Amino acid sequence: MPHLEIVSLSSRYGSEEVLKEVSLAADQGEVLSVIGPSGSGKSTLLRVLIGLTPPSGGEVFIAGERVDYSSRRSLKGLRGKMSIVFQEYNLFQNMTVMRNVTVAPIKIKKRPREQVERQAEALLAKVGMAHKQDAYPEELSGGQQQRVAIARALATNPEILLFDEVTAALDPERVNEVLETIRGLTNEGITMIIVSHEMAFVREVSTRVAMMDEGRLVECGPPAQIFDAPRQSRTREFVSSILRH
Amino acid sequence: MDYTFQFSEVFAELPYLLGGAVVTLEIAFISFWGGAVIGLGGALAKVYGGPALKKTASTYVTALTNTPALVQIFLLYYALPDAGILLGSMTAVLIGLVLNAGAYLTEIIRAGIVSVRPSEMDAGVTLGMSRLQLVRYVMLPHTAKTIYAPLSNFFVWLVLGSSLAALFGVEELTGRAINVSTANLRSIETFAVVAVIYVVLTVMASASLALAGRLMFRVRAKVF
Numbered sequence: 337m338p339h340l341e342i343v344s345l346s347s348r349y350g351s352e353e354v355l356k357e358v359s360l361a362a363d364q365g366e367v368l369s370v371i372g373p374s375g376s377g378k379s380t381l382l383r384v385l386i387g388l389t390p391p392s393g394g395e396v397f398i399a400g401e402r403v404d405y406s407s408r409r410s411l412k413g414l415r416g417k418m419s420i421v422f423q424e425y426n427l428f429q430n431m432t433v434m435r436n437v438t439v440a441p442i443k444i445k446k447r448p449r450e451q452v453e454r455q456a457e458a459l460l461a462k463v464g465m466a467h468k469q470d471a472y473p474e475e476l477s478g479g480q481q482q483r484v485a486i487a488r489a490l491a492t493n494p495e496i497l498l499f500d501e502v503t504a505a506l507d508p509e510r511v512n513e514v515l516e517t518i519r520g521l522t523n524e525g526i527t528m529i530i531v532s533h534e535m536a537f538v539r540e541v542s543t544r545v546a547m548m549d550e551g552r553l554v555e556c557g558p559p560a561q562i563f564d565a566p567r568q569s570r571t572r573e574f575v576s577s578i579l580r581h
Numbered sequence: 582m583d584y585t586f587q588f589s590e591v592f593a594e595l596p597y598l599l600g601g602a603v604v605t606l607e608i609a610f611i612s613f614w615g616g617a618v619i620g621l622g623g624a625l626a627k628v629y630g631g632p633a634l635k636k637t638a639s640t641y642v643t644a645l646t647n648t649p650a651l652v653q654i655f656l657l658y659y660a661l662p663d664a665g666i667l668l669g670s671m672t673a674v675l676i677g678l679v680l681n682a683g684a685y686l687t688e689i690i691r692a693g694i695v696s697v698r699p700s701e702m703d704a705g706v707t708l709g710m711s712r713l714q715l716v717r718y719v720m721l722p723h724t725a726k727t728i729y730a731p732l733s734n735f736f737v738w739l740v741l742g743s744s745l746a747a748l749f750g751v752e753e754l755t756g757r758a759i760n761v762s763t764a765n766l767r768s769i770e771t772f773a774v775v776a777v778i779y780v781v782l783t784v785m786a787s788a789s790l791a792l793a794g795r796l797m798f799r800v801r802a803k804v805f
Contacts, residue, residue, distance in 0.1 A: 386707050415709035426704035430722040430798075439718060440708035492708065 339364040345394035372548035419489035420498040427473040459487040479510030601757035608743040616682025623687030645684030670749040693728035726798040733790040
């Protein structure tokens with residue numbers, strides 16, 4: 337049974353259908369990357385998965401259990417299992433790095449503060465931000481903020497982690513530090529869905545790559561298939577245009 | 582001009598004047614907090630209310646911010662008795678200033694609410710925060726930080742603006758200054774001393790608000 341199964345998932349923005357019957361599946365610990373041009377529905381897919389944008393059709397299963405996006409209880413359960421890292425980091429500006437990482441486990445999951453803080457220290461050390469735990473987001477670079485956002489997402493002990501173009505807002509020299517952090521997480525058994533334009537990175541870390549265009553899934557397969565021998569002409573066109581640059 | 586300053590006659594009345602300063606602060610505090618409650622309601626109505634609520638709040642703000650506070654209190658104090666409603670001078674002043682402050686504070690608080698970054702709300706939602714937790718941990722701290730400086734300025738404005746209560750016979754700082762100067766005929770000295778007391782009051786208010794802001798919201802406010 338796949339860990340995450342997406343069946344004919346659709347979503348509308350007003351009258352426009354931005355996600356059109358997308359079906360995908362990821363096994364436990366798999367790193368599934370989603371590529372495609374801007375506006376192809378990649379970010380919408382992640383927003384629907386985590387319950388920020390309502391689906392207009394289709395179903396999502398986690399370990400065989402259906403997610404009911406209209407039920408608050410089901411959504412609460414979902415967010416206990418799934419976390420997301422956003423393009424713009426979305427850190428709480430009024431909280432220190434440490435509090436950004438610990439607020440959800442302490443206040444929402446009601447875990448003991450000392451235990452959470454110990455875990456947060458370990459997570460911040462893992463993303464190379466232990467020395468900045470008392471800093472506020474505005475005092476950090478984009479790359480540093482994104483690494484804190486990754487630690488925050490990990491602090492809820494997610495089974496599934498979503499990355500939404502996490503390097504797109506960063507200066508080029510900051511991209512690698514974030515990719516390095518994600519690379520370090522790929523062997524920890526967390527199922528990951530990565531939306532990214534960093535093709536070399538996608539190729540290196542992904543077990544499978546899904547190509548999307550105009551809200552539809554075009555093709556899904558191992559990185560070697562998508563990058564070297566795409567079966568669909570649209571994938572070929574997109575990959576060659578990206579790799580040319 | 583041959584004029585000899587005689588401050589001693591004013592200094593003799595200092596305890597009386599300082600008593601008026603306490604009344605001034607009371608008026609400012611009551612107007613501020615009363616206005617803040619109305620302002621919070623008005624801001625929520627403007628941001629989250631339905632069309633009727635939004636319209637009502639907008640009309641209230643437009644009406645109250647486009648007429649002088651003095652005229653509003655005149656209406657309450659001199660016009661309402663014609664309708665059979667008789668208000669004491671202090672009551673009329675407080676109701677007038679609370680309503681006036683409510684209109685300005687509606688706009689200040691509204692600006693704070695809309696300044697909350699949707700991306701932070703998204704982060705809160707995906708971390709599993711309930712609506713109440715979103716308000717407590719994301720919206721309130723952000724809004725408070727954003728509106729802190731304009732709120733401080735508005736409080737200082739209220740301390741000074743409360744002086745119009747004197748026109749209705751309320752014995753706050755300006756009212757008592759009028760009493761003193763009428764008795765000792767030392768207007769220059771009396772109002773000079775009162776001006777200094779106002780400066781001390783507003784500097785104290787600004788400094789304590791700036792300190793509170795720095796401690797609570799990391800806002801670096803300048804007193805001068």
